[in-house]
Amino acid sequence: MAATRRTDLVIGLIACGALFAAWELVAWLGLTSPRFLPAPSQILVALWRMITEQSLLWHAGVSTLRVWTAFLIAAAMAVPIGIMMGSNRIVGAALEPLIDFIRYLPVPALVPLSIIWFGVGEETKIFLLWLGTFFQLVLLVADDVHRVPQEYHEIAATLGAPGWRRLLDVALPAMLPTLVDNMRITLGWCWTYLIIAEIVAADSGLGFVIWQARRYFKTPEVMAGVIAIGVIGLLTDQLVRVLHRRWFSYLRP
Amino acid sequence: MTYLTFEQVTKTFQSTAGPIEVVAPFDLTVARGELVVFLGPSGCGKTTLMRMVGGLETPSSGRILLEGTPLTRPDHRRGMVFQSYSSFPWLTVAENVAYGMRYRRDLSAGAKADRAQHYLAVVGLSDFASAYPSRISGGMRQRVAIARTLAAGSEILLMDEPFGALDAQRRETLQLELHKLQEEDARTIIFVTHDVEEAAFLADRVILFTRRPARILAEVEVSRRLGSRRTLATRDSQDFFALRTELLAQVRATAVEEAAA
């Protein structure tokens, strides 16, 4: 088990390394213009300069704070509402069509509306990130509730558990592993909306940094910014995976 | 006084394709401490009958009485043991057993802990008290479920093909254990199975069902023929053999009828 995981990791690293080597070579041979596709080494240099001279880490911190604020608000709303939708037919029937509709609205299309409602401050950014997360997560939560085996509810019912205790004592722990997994996935989506949120009159954050660099055609900086988002996303994802394995170790034989 | 009584119980489900009559007017009385096995073709309504006893479904008409009182809502006096998802994976074995008493206010925390320990020992799982269900065998998981309903204080155990997913060896062990257990603290058990041999070995009485809608095709008083004590030797006895053959013939007859229909 551990051995295969390690092999997978090594294979992944080798493939990654090969790709970057080829890319570096192409750029070095002058086959592409640095303005379109700078070499990985140039991006790394840009990244270092941005960290040391342009407080990239502070911008990353600002972005992370925004993503987590929006995500926590979305999750704090989506979990109870999703559980209500999943466990009560009337609530589910009432909310599902509406949420399903909003879910398919492209977040960028709602930028103007969001500015009208919330101005160009922090609220708009949080709102846009929330928009991209809440409606997805709430439906996933409702679905998780549906997938709790009927038997669990019935065991609780025959032992005299009232309806709300069944939700709390049985449905919630039963769905928790998938819930955490779904949260991990939607948190990733939240990061993908960051750029959209932060090009709305922002003066901070990774989205702002990327957008600024684009204005001056500093392609290495654009790419460095993108990579910074990718790395933060990847690290968060891996961290949650590790926690998931630890918290829900009881699922493994 | 009779203990558990079905009085003209029927059940019809409404489906998109129209009503499905699952249980035809059904009468049966079960004595306290009796182990009744429901044996019948797939889809005939055995589970539905059982769920009505458990209070998980309500009869479309007729009544089910426990000591004269009609059963409506589920409560801890009737405990279910399912074939799958029979225990909670996020609780340890001991916690699963203790869960049976979670909603009982008449027991102190100490009494609950004692009972949980006691019934863990009864089903032979004391050594696995702190293991999670995913780490123990399927047979042990079923024992957890049985211990949970015993600890809950269920007087009636409703067991729906509880050993259906187990291999022959584990099945036999659990059948013997169930017998011993019932001998020791006489609980009433309704046990659903597809397995004729299991039915013959476990039952005080076997109820054979027709195809849907469920009706009683035949009743076989097993304890009158095999006695109420069953051991491994019972399986080799001539009486057991005859009984099994007889039940098989009945089951085949309904199967033939089904093929003809």
Ligand SMILES: Nc1ncnc2c1ncn2[C@@H]1O[C@H](COP(=O)(O)OP(=O)(O)OP(=O)(O)O)[C@@H](O)[C@H]1O
């Ligand atoms: N909630 C329901 N709605 C509609 N039909 C149902 C419902 N529950 C059961 N049925 C139908 O009732 C019939 C009897 O089901 P039941 O589960 O009681 O049979 P069974 O004897 O336990 O079968 P098996 O041996 O396969 O477990 C089946 O045809 C089933 O499709």
Ligand SMILES: [Mg+2]
């Ligand atoms: Mg069934």
